[in-house]
Amino acid sequence: MDFTLGEELEAVRDLARRILTDRTAHERLREVEASADRVDEALWRELARAGLLGVALPEDAGGAGLGVPALGVLLEEQGRHVAPVPLWPALVGALALASYGTDAQREDLLPALVDGSARITVALEEFGPQDPAEPRTAAVPDGGDRWRLTGVKAAVPSPAGAGHVLVSARREDGRTGLFLVESSASGASWERTETTSRDMAGNLTLDGAPAREVPGEGAAAGTVDLARIALAAVQVGVADGALGLSASYLREREQFGRPLGSFQAVLHQLADCYIEIEAMRVCVWQAISSVGADGRADSSAVLVAKWWAGEGGLNVVHRAQHLHGGIGVDVDYPVHRFFLWGKQISGTLGGASSDLARLGDRIADGRAVEGSVAS
Structure with missing residues (x-):
């Protein structure tokens, strides 16, 4: 393609x-x-x-x-x-x-x-090993198109300046819905929290907070998939930026009268970074290309992209920091920022292992369906 x-x-x-x-x-x-x-x-x-x-x-x-x-x-x-x-x-x-x-x-x-x-911002995660597709936050009807939400959403990204939040919550019928909440609504309280990437996030506690449902078919699942694509795309850039910074440093820094970038062991690590980044980019664009006119994506392609972003992206920022030697641990040097962003993204909406587990479940479910049809 x-x-x-x-x-x-x-x-x-x-x-x-x-x-x-x-x-x-x-x-x-x-x-x-x-x-x-x-x-x-x-x-x-x-x-x-x-x-x-x-x-x-x-x-x-x-x-x-x-x-x-x-x-x-x-x-x-x-x-x-x-x-x-x-x-x-x-x-x-x-x-x-x-x-x-x-x-x-x-x-x-x-x-x-x-x-x-x-x-606007999105509240899709909760504390504990909770699948974003299965929130514990509860939504109960409040007459007409009005709802009340109760629960806690963890590490909502960048709530400062956001007038509304899109919140995933479980309806009484067991389905997961997407709900629009005013950030300053009664029953909504915030606790500021700093994330690994130095973003000032917020833990959002909802106690009967008023909300309006975003009623499109599959809105919650589609938004989670879109968030996974977005995070994977940011991670491609983070990894590429880390590689570029490393290459510039290794061209200028010399040892034994030669640029560090000319040593074979260093070249191999740079090559590994390049391969990981290209694999990540292909997977991201495969996921993007799967998005249909209705805004829905192929969830399997999305999980592959998110897994590569978590696994490959973290590998790249680790190598980039290692290739900078002692200066790599200096938080006043720019490379640390790429490491922090890569680490934060790799764990948002679940880490690489959880993405791989969900992908395996989808594949197994598909084979089970194919087997039942064939029988």
């Missing part, structure tokens, strides 16, 4: 790369990491002015209508520059509303999400 970018996606990539390169100098990243919310609001506004927040969203909402492929391109560039803006949760939430929301929800929220004047 040909995953070559077309002209429109190349334009998205080039514009994002130019803006992010200018705005993610090491000194600027340190400044943002020392701030209260860990979000570069100036960069967010610039991305909005450039139209990049809406590249994946439909044209009737003011977006460019380029869909999930544009999301993948933009997020890979973010990862390559470890840019501290909440792109993946905000854009996943916006795309979920575009795909599964009611006309009223789309009309009320999407234009502001496109122009950057409002943000």
Whole structure:
């Protein structure tokens, strides 16, 4: 399959790369990491002015209508520059509303999400070894299209500045639904928590919090799959950025009168990183290409991409830090940032082992169905 970018996606990539390169100098990243919310609001506004927040969203909402492929391109560039803006949760939430929301929800929220004047985030994880597809947070009807949610969502990414949260919760009929909650709603309380990547996340406790359902068929499962694709795309960029930084360092650093990058053992590790990154990228684009007109993706392809992102991405950032030798443990040197991002992404929505277990279950279920049909 040909995953070559077309002209429109190349334009998205080039514009994002130019803006992010200018705005993610090491000194600027340190400044943002020392701030209260860990979000570069100036960069967010610039991305909005450039139209990049809406590249994946439909044209009737003011977006460019380029869909999930544009999301993948933009997020890979973010990862390559470890840019501290909440792109993946905000854009996943916006795309979920575009795909599964009611006309009223789309009309009320999407234009502001496109122009950057409002943000949304997603609450898909809970404490403990809980499958994101099977939340313990409970949703009970409250008359009409109103619901009440009770439960705890863990490490909600970048809630600062987000006016709404998309929450996965279990309905009384046993089905998992997706619900729109105002961040400041009564019955919703936040506990700030710092993640491995230095993002300031929040644990969200819901105690009968009012909510509206996002009613599209398969909204919760589709949003989890979209989040997995988004995380895998960011991880490709993180790994590629770590490799680029390592290659530059090894070209300049000398030992025994030769650049470190000329030693065979070092070249082998760089080659292993390159192979892992290319495998990750192919799997991400296979998952992206599986997304249909209804916004749903092939869950098996998505799990493969997420597994490679967790396994391969973590391998690359480990090697990149190792290749920097002693300076690799200096948190004032940029390579540590790629390691922290890679580590955080590898465990979000479940680590590589849990992704592999879910993929194995899907394959086994498919064979069981084929066997019952054949018999």
